[in-house]
Amino acid sequence: MTGIGRALRAELGKQRRTFVWGLVALGPFGVVALQAANYAVRYDYLMNYYADDLWGGLVDNVKWLAVPALMAGLAIVASMLAGYEHATNAWKQTLALPVSKFAVYAAKTAALTMQLLVSCTLLAVGTVILGWALGHPLPDAPLADILAMSYLPLIAALPFVALQTWLSTVLHNQAIPLTVGILGTVLALYSFGFADWVPYKWPYVGEGQWPVPRTLAAGAAAGLALFALGAAHFGRRDVR
Numbered sequence: 001m002t003g004i005g006r007a008l009r010a011e012l013g014k015q016r017r018t019f020v021w022g023l024v025a026l027g028p029f030g031v032v033a034l035q036a037a038n039y040a041v042r043y044d045y046l047m048n049y050y051a052d053d054l055w056g057g058l059v060d061n062v063k064w065l066a067v068p069a070l071m072a073g074l075a076i077v078a079s080m081l082a083g084y085e086h087a088t089n090a091w092k093q094t095l096a097l098p099v100s101k102f103a104v105y106a107a108k109t110a111a112l113t114m115q116l117l118v119s120c121t122l123l124a125v126g127t128v129i130l131g132w133a134l135g136h137p138l139p140d141a142p143l144a145d146i147l148a149m150s151y152l153p154l155i156a157a158l159p160f161v162a163l164q165t166w167l168s169t170v171l172h173n174q175a176i177p178l179t180v181g182i183l184g185t186v187l188a189l190y191s192f193g194f195a196d197w198v199p200y201k202w203p204y205v206g207e208g209q210w211p212v213p214r215t216l217a218a219g220a221a222a223g224l225a226l227f228a229l230g231a232a233h234f235g236r237r238d239v240r
Helices: 002-017 020-041 043-049 054-088 091-095 101-133 143-156 158-170 175-189 212-236
Strands: none
Touching (some): 002 054, 002 101, 020 043, 020 054, 020 101, 054 091, 054 101, 054 143, 054 158, 054 175, 091 101, 101 143, 101 158, 143 212, 158 175, 158 212
């Protein structure tokens, strides 16, 4: 664990020279801003439509934008995390640290996951602020639902966190992982017609026939399996 911690500190230090943290904040800000515009344009209609559950309506509307934003955002951030080494041919320098290849790969994955958690937290805070700004009674805010809407899709999307980390790390041409991420975002948008076992449907937790715990367990298990495969592949590669 010490090696992973050392590699993670080095990884976070490199990110100070990039726009990664700005992008982490931009995703949830964009989702909340788009919903603010939605309510501004259709305020009377939405307030009447969700009159029996104002907060529930807001959470549902935010959720439909949050999932594709998560899918696109994790692909872009994963690419940016690996882009520094690819752009500067610095992989040998990175691997010159007194840590294993596994620690370096795990640090990339951990940094991406941490940043997505920050993004999820900002989404939850932004949703509460938007609801308050719309005049929804703040004491009635369903915090459990807001937290579930913000964090559970990330657990279900862990296979894509692992996939995009692997693709971005092993491929010099970042157009490929970004294309995979964009296609994944589109598939997620149209995933309601898919069977529940299709991973692109999982981030919309609770929208299929599978119970929530089963969806989260599938996401965590598949994410761990893909991480292990990616780490093993990265460990065997000759890095140039």
